[in-house]
Amino acid sequence: MTALTHPFAAPARAESAGAADRPRWERPAFLGLLAATALLYLVDLSSSGWANSFYSAAVQAGSRSWKAFFFGSSDAANFITVDKPPASLWPMELSVRLFGLNSWAILVxxxxxxxxxxxxxYAAVRRRFGAAAGLIAGGVLALTPVATLMFRFNNPDAMLALLLVCAIYATQRALEAGRTKWLVAAGALIGFAFLVKTLQAFLVLPALALVYAFLAPVRVRRRVWQLALATAALVVAGGWWVAIVQLTPAADRPYVGGSQHNSFLELTFGYNGFGRLDGSETGSVGGGGTGGGAGPGGGKGFSMWGSTGITRLFGSDMGGQISWLLPAALILLVAGVVLTWRAKRTDTERQAFLLWGGALLTTAAVFSYMAGIFHPYYNIALAPYIGAVVGMGAVTLWRRRSSPWAAGTLALAVAVSAWWAFELLGRTPDWLPWLRWAVLLLGLAAALGLAFTGRIAMRVLTVTAVTGGLVAALAGPAAYAVDTVSTGHTGSLPSAGPAQMGGMGFPGGGARGAHGGKGGAGGFGGFPGGGGTGKAPGGTGTAVRGGMPGGFPGGGTGGFPGAGGGQGGKAPSGGGALSGKGGKGGKGQMGGMGGAMGGLLDGTKVSSAVKSALSKDASSYTWVAATxxxxxxxxxxxxxxxxVMAIGGFNGSDPAPTLAEFEKMVSEHKIHYFIAGGMGSGGTEGAKSTGGTGAFGQAMGVTTDTPSQITAWVEAHYTAxxxxxxxxxxxTAPRAS
Incomplete structure (x- = not known):
């Protein structure tokens, strides 16, 4: 067997290796990886239906109106936009224009x-470390549960992950010989990623810019000039759309959803920007902010969105999504940097470790400590970086296995991965209980074998140890990934894998989509599924007292008001601004929330009778309804x-339209129906404290009670x-005075 045909052998010059230099097994293995990934991500894709109906509705609008397509409007009449830039919607909208509106056209x-x-x-890791490293990296990414979830879902995170991986690949190419075009391409990719999820796209910038500034194989003056060109490309790629939106008169474009002053820059730096870091995002659901003392899970603080601190990504809500191989990645990153530290300044292996490792560390640090809105599915951003570091580090140590230090470190990474998988699987004790012990025992045996492969030249031992180590490391996340594929996911808070003990338990955020699922002990109190065995919709779960800083107004001890839960009871105690006695919830169906959390988690099941009523004479109105x-x-x-008009945008907290604007549109016969209920609507069917100037509205940073004003005005002048x-x-039929 030649050096190049050995699976873990390093190509003499990976970046220039042609097809003739590649082993025979490489192409079939690579194509097999892609085929298996496609199967995993495509099988039974329609089981999620509209997935996140918030984005699906925007896709429907963009497929009907090019103006809605450009601005990212929620409706084809262009009243208000989604609370993100529109780039992630564009591929789905083009697909729907070609294939019609259906789940497959949106999710494929x-x-x-x-x-x-x-x-x-795979291509990026292979260029430096060979095919085996690329296959490991790609396999880790494909089987990471949160990646399996989000590449089958219609949130913006899928496109963001793709663009940032492409940007790091382009930076690697630029580092090979100081190539300007590749660095400019990297800047343009990050700029376009800004149009997917604004400032999150910039989390990789410190690693990419610093590695190129210090390690590129060209003179300092040229590096500075190249970085300036790349920055210009970033600004142009991300700024052209922003400039058009900001320069378009407000009367000629939709309201910028998620902002309080109809400004995309405000949305970028406030609600979607720095507000996410300190919890001060105006208009968010419940706000953020950290409390004193240690948070749940051993974190340094606590916010509405869970504990913050160095252990956050290992906690009950995040661990099963992303952290399976995170400990191993950190071990292998340190080992890779140590092994390449004394290499020449332009060493390509060290560059790769610093690029991917730097992206991993900066992103993980921000995710761990941000006090504002943070959902478990955000962790898809970490999956490619973990995969790259694991692939590069494992192969690097394997090639040096004759050294006891390298062999021992590799064995340690496998043992730690097996132990951590054992811990994570223990959070779902009733789900495949045999798997955790099988993974632990196999992993420890493989680690023992790897520790001695450098000193015992036995092919059987080597093959067994390597195979056992890979299986032990990937069995847990693979099982979670398969479980994720077998279950449809809907709503705004999806999560991968089976329901875990100690999870937040949002309905729609558990493993079972809109139907919630089994909650975890020690979760957020007051949320169905947050403790005991609560279910959504209409659950009867037991709230965990003190888990939340008070209960939501209108929140019962079981399902959310309006989730089919009927009357709300007393909110769980906690002493926070949100505590208090529950009000009467609306009657929403299938996760369609009225009252306090209406519309946040999932949509409403629309009956054929309602559909028929709204569709009657639809062409005579700009909006067939408003809610x-x-x-x-x-x-x-x-x-x-x-x-259909979304009053107040996503959370019902945007001051659009004002009551005067709404009255004017009604007088002009632009809106046919008003649909009662919905988040922040107030009125007789919803919790009046939501979205207005009560405790919940103040917690959201909202000073307007526009939704409640509009609801009250409609109730006063029209017949239900x-x-x-x-x-x-x-x-169109005002009540007789």
Whole structure:
């Protein structure tokens, strides 16, 4: 067997190796990886339906209106945008224009982005460390549970992951010989990624810029000039759309959703920017901010969105999503840097470790300590970096296994991975209970074998140890990934794998999508599924006292108000601003929330009778209906495929439209119906404290009570009509005075 045909052998010059230099097994193995990834991400894809209906409705709008396509509007009549830039919507909208509006047309582009991300990661790692390292990196990424989830979902994170992996690959190419075009390409990719998820795209910038500034194989003056060009490319690629939006008169474009002053720059640096770091994002659900003392899970603090601190990514809500190989990645990153530290300044292996490792550390640090809105699925951003570091580090140590230090470190990484998988699987004790012990025993045996492979020249031992180590490391996340594929996921807070003990337990955020699932002891009190065996919708779970800083107004001890839970009871104690006695919830269905958390987690099941009523004479109106909150709006819009106005945007907290503007649109017969309920609507069917100037509204940083004003005005001037469980107000037929 020649050096190049050995699976773990290093190519003499990986970046220039042609097809003739590659071993015969490499191409079939690579194509097999892509085929398996495609199968994992595409099988039964339609089981998630509209997935996140908030984005699906925007896709529907963009498929009908090019103006909605450009601005990222929630509806084809262009009242308000989603609370992100529109780039992630564009592939889905083009797909729907070609293939029609259906689940497959929306989700297949996301799955293909996942396959492409695995391919680019493989190519990047292979150039430095060979095919085996690339295959390990791609396999780790493909089987990371949160990656499996989000590449089958329609949130922006799939495109963001692809673009940032491409940017790091381009930076690697630039570092090979100080190539300006590749560095400019990296800048342009990060700039375009800004149009996917704003400032999160910049988390990799410190690593990329510093590595190139100090380690590129060209003179300092040229490095400075190249970085300046790359920065210019970033600004142009990300700024052209922002400039158009900011320069377009407000009357000629939709309201910028998620902002309080109709400004995309405010959205970027506030709600979607620095507010996420300190918890001060205005208009968010519950706000952020950290409390004193140690938070749950051993973190340094606590926010509405969980514990913050160095242990956050290993906690009950995040661990099963991303952390399976995170300890091993950290061990292998340190080992890789130590082994290459004394190499020449332009050493390509050290550059790679610093690029991927730097991206991992900066992103993980921000995720660990940000006090604002943070959901477990954000962790998909870490998956490619973990995969790269694990692939590079494992192969680097294997090639040096004759050294007891290298062999011992590799064995340590495998043993730690097996132990941590054992711990994570212990959080789901009733789910495949045999797996955790099998992984632990196999991993420890493989680690023992790896520790001695450098000194005992036995092919059987070597093959057994390597195979056992890979299986032990990947069995846990692979099982979670398969479980994720077997279950449909809907709503705004999806999570991968089976329901875990100690999870937050948001309905729609558990492993079972909108139906919640089994909650974990020690989770967030007051949320269905947050403790005991609460279910959503309409659960009867037991709230964990003190888990939340007080209960949501209108929140019962079981399901959310309006989630089919009926009357709300007393909120769990906690002493926070959100505590208090629950009000009466609305009657939403299938996760369609009225009252306190209406519209946040999932949409509403629209009956055929309601659909028929809204569709009647639809062409005579700009909007067939208006309702509070984008999730409720999305459900009605997807059912009718006609524009529905989302009053107050996603959370019902945006001051759009004002009461005067709404009255004017009604007088001009632009809106046919008002649909009662929805987040922050107030009124007789919702919790009045939400979205207004009460305790919850103040916690959100919102000073307007526009949704409540509009609801009260409609109730005062129009007659309610029950269509099934839905209350409609015909805005073309005012009540006789």
């Amino acid at each position: 582009p996301q799955a293909l982005m996942g396959v492409a991300t695995v391919a680019v990661l 509070v909150g984008s999730q409720n709006q999305a459900s009605y819009q997807l059912a009718t495929q006609d524009p 009509k029950k269509v099934g469980d839905t209350t409609l107000y015909d805005l």
